[in-house]
Amino acid sequence: MTAERKPITLPRLLDMHAKGEKIAMLTCYDATFAHLQDEAGVDVMLIGDSLGNVLHGAESTVAVSLDSMLYHTRSVARGNRHAWIVADLPFDSYHVSKEEAWRNAAQLFKLGAHMVKLEGGGWVNETVRFLTERGIPVCGHLGFTPQTVVSLGGFKVQGRGDTGAALLKRHALELQEAGAQMLVLEMVPSAVAKEVTESLRIPVIGIGAGLGCSGQVLVLHDMLGISHGRSPRFVRNFMEGSASIQQAVRRYVDEVKAGTFPVDAIHGFQ
Numbered sequence: 001m002t003a004e005r006k007p008i009t010l011p012r013l014l015d016m017h018a019k020g021e022k023i024a025m026l027t028c029y030d031a032t033f034a035h036l037q038d039e040a041g042v043d044v045m046l047i048g049d050s051l052g053n054v055l056h057g058a059e060s061t062v063a064v065s066l067d068s069m070l071y072h073t074r075s076v077a078r079g080n081r082h083a084w085i086v087a088d089l090p091f092d093s094y095h096v097s098k099e100e101a102w103r104n105a106a107q108l109f110k111l112g113a114h115m116v117k118l119e120g121g122g123w124v125n126e127t128v129r130f131l132t133e134r135g136i137p138v139c140g141h142l143g144f145t146p147q148t149v150v151s152l153g154g155f156k157v158q159g160r161g162d163t164g165a166a167l168l169k170r171h172a173l174e175l176q177e178a179g180a181q182m183l184v185l186e187m188v189p190s191a192v193a194k195e196v197t198e199s200l201r202i203p204v205i206g207i208g209a210g211l212g213c214s215g216q217v218l219v220l221h222d223m224l225g226i227s228h229g230r231s232p233r234f235v236r237n238f239m240e241g242s243a244s245i246q247q248a249v250r251r252y253v254d255e256v257k258a259g260t261f262p263v264d265a266i267h268g269f270q
């Protein structure tokens, strides 16, 4: 007899990180895919503001509204039973004051998000503390931060060199101390991401950050090979060799958990 699957909780995610059990996270934007991902054993669903790119056809995530995030969060929550749900706070929803961030995060939380994600290091710490002290779990996002693609000068690997790595490590530690309970690291050299992961109590989910993280996340449309344009190097198309979308998502989960995706020499950065 197989044990009944329990819903993923924050203590369970922290325990997975502590025990080195890999966490499979995937972006999700609607109820049908939430149901499919749930059946496939995805641990964490991210309603990413990448929906601006893959659903709305925008150049960047900057134009995504809070209303769009609320709409898709409600849809995903309706289709999910077991996964932990993270919703992005969009650009311009947490930048001006911690009180405004609270009001926006609370709306996502009321519609079924278990955690909100916000981008950046240093300046966000006060907001992270404000939200977490009042009962809304927060996931940080460091490295390449898509909402600031213009300031960063394009899609560039972050945390390179001694200074870049030291700044990234400091920001990661500060986020944890401010109360963040998860961290996404995007486009960071594999060795730096591994060091950050090993130094934190909270799970670190990588995207283009190598195998040394506590888990992995990809944009759903990228891993299904249906995104428009050129795929980033860190993506693998799991539809290749799969007979169905269900099988592709299951293979993604299995490979993340087995530690066979990503392969640093193919998908990683130095």
Ligand code: KIV
Pocket (backbone or CB within 6 Å): 027, 046, 047, 048, 049, 050, 051, 088, 184, 186, 207, 217, 219
């Ligand atoms: O919006 C998103 O999909 C994300 C992932 C790239 C981590 O933030």
